[in-house]
Amino acid sequence: MSDTSRRSDDFEAAAQGSPEQIAEFDDHHRGFVGTVQHFLHVNPSLVPLIVLVAAIVIFGVLLGSKFFSPFALTLILQQVQIVGIVAAAQSLVILTAGIDLSVGAIMVMSSVVMGQFTFRYGLPPSVSIICGLFVGTAIGAVNGYLVSRIKLPPFIVTLGMWQIVLAANFLYSQNETIRSQEIEEHASILQLFGAKFNVGGAVFTVGVIFMLVLILVLSYALRHTAWGRHVYAVGDDPEAAELSGVNVHRTLMSVYMLSGLICAFAGWALIGRIGSVSPTSGQLANIESITAVVIGGISLFGGRGSILGSLFGALIVGVFTLGLRLLGADAQWTFLLIGILIIAAVAVDQWIRKVAA
Numbered sequence: 001m002s003d004t005s006r007r008s009d010d011f012e013a014a015a016q017g018s019p020e021q022i023a024e025f026d027d028h029h030r031g032f033v034g035t036v037q038h039f040l041h042v043n044p045s046l047v048p049l050i051v052l053v054a055a056i057v058i059f060g061v062l063l064g065s066k067f068f069s070p071f072a073l074t075l076i077l078q079q080v081q082i083v084g085i086v087a088a089a090q091s092l093v094i095l096t097a098g099i100d101l102s103v104g105a106i107m108v109m110s111s112v113v114m115g116q117f118t119f120r121y122g123l124p125p126s127v128s129i130i131c132g133l134f135v136g137t138a139i140g141a142v143n144g145y146l147v148s149r150i151k152l153p154p155f156i157v158t159l160g161m162w163q164i165v166l167a168a169n170f171l172y173s174q175n176e177t178i179r180s181q182e183i184e185e186h187a188s189i190l191q192l193f194g195a196k197f198n199v200g201g202a203v204f205t206v207g208v209i210f211m212l213v214l215i216l217v218l219s220y221a222l223r224h225t226a227w228g229r230h231v232y233a234v235g236d237d238p239e240a241a242e243l244s245g246v247n248v249h250r251t252l253m254s255v256y257m258l259s260g261l262i263c264a265f266a267g268w269a270l271i272g273r274i275g276s277v278s279p280t281s282g283q284l285a286n287i288e289s290i291t292a293v294v295i296g297g298i299s300l301f302g303g304r305g306s307i308l309g310s311l312f313g314a315l316i317v318g319v320f321t322l323g324l325r326l327l328g329a330d331a332q333w334t335f336l337l338i339g340i341l342i343i344a345a346v347a348v349d350q351w352i353r354k355v356a357a
Contacts, residue, residue: 099158103263324337
């Protein structure tokens with residue numbers, strides 16, 4: 001071996017005399033604004049929680065005991081229970097950088113199947129409920145397959161599915177409403193989510209309890225399970241997630257199927273809320289769920305946000321709606337303020353995302 005090649009292979013000798021410090025991270029001094037920005041980035045549900053508390057305090061000062069009564073506060077929970085459940089489904093899809101415009105149609109279709117299978121075909125109500133849950137999950141599976149396998153944009157897929165399911169809903173039900181009295185007499189289990197119980201003046205329903213438990217279970221699954229980390233990874237960068245071993249197709253399928261199942265449960269809760277089975281109910285659930293998710297701080301670009309924020313977003317809308325109604329304000333003020341909240345929420349999200357740029 002020549003002297004030149006021997007010297008080039010003697011790495012330790014070649015490294016002698018070189019600077020010991022190879023690289024270091026810059027010590028950025030964030031300052032107060034930067035620290036707040038970083039804290040909000042790490043805790044995405046904090047912004048809607050602050051807005052929710054501020055709204056409760058403002059309306060509490062303006063309305064006093066009329067707003068702060070246990071009945072009024074739990075009435076807000078009853079009003080947002082359907083939106084809260086559907087928003088949980090919408091949150092899962094948006095975390096994967098998608099969007100589901102068919103959630104409301106799936107919800108109504110599932111409720112119609114539960115009602116029609118019971119009263120048209122004479123099936124036991126429990127069997128009809130299982131059929132309704134299966135239909136919701138199956139529609140979610142079709143959405144998931146078209147998005148993950150055929151690679152169609154989620155917006156287009158769910159926009160088309162919304163139209164298809166809505167039309168099928170009216171054609172199948174023949175636009176007939178099953179009355180509350182019939183359900184109460186022959187299939188009261190369909191109204192289970194509307195059952196009320198009183199705790200110290202506060203009135204809760206089974207639907208409210210289901211919404212809170214659902215949010216807590218999904219929040220735990222997203223933060224502490226491998227599946228939850230895969231959902232965030234797919235939403236942040238699907239190609240990087242694929243390269244790191246995440247099965248993107250399976251993750252997207254699980255998200256859309258779970259979303260469909262949750263919407264079917266929302267359909268069951270819808271029957272309990274309104275008492276009847278109507279193909280025209282819940283028409284705005286898709287828009288209301290997106291509103292709750294955006295105000296709740298979940299990024300429309302995917303991969304960032306907390307499902308707990310969606311619950312806060314739904315509650316913010318409920319507080320504004322009830323507070324303005326008790327103040328005697330025109331209903332249009334509610335839409336105006338919610339519109340401002342949506343734009344403000346997206347602006348805050350963009351500001352917070354700069355910390356990660």
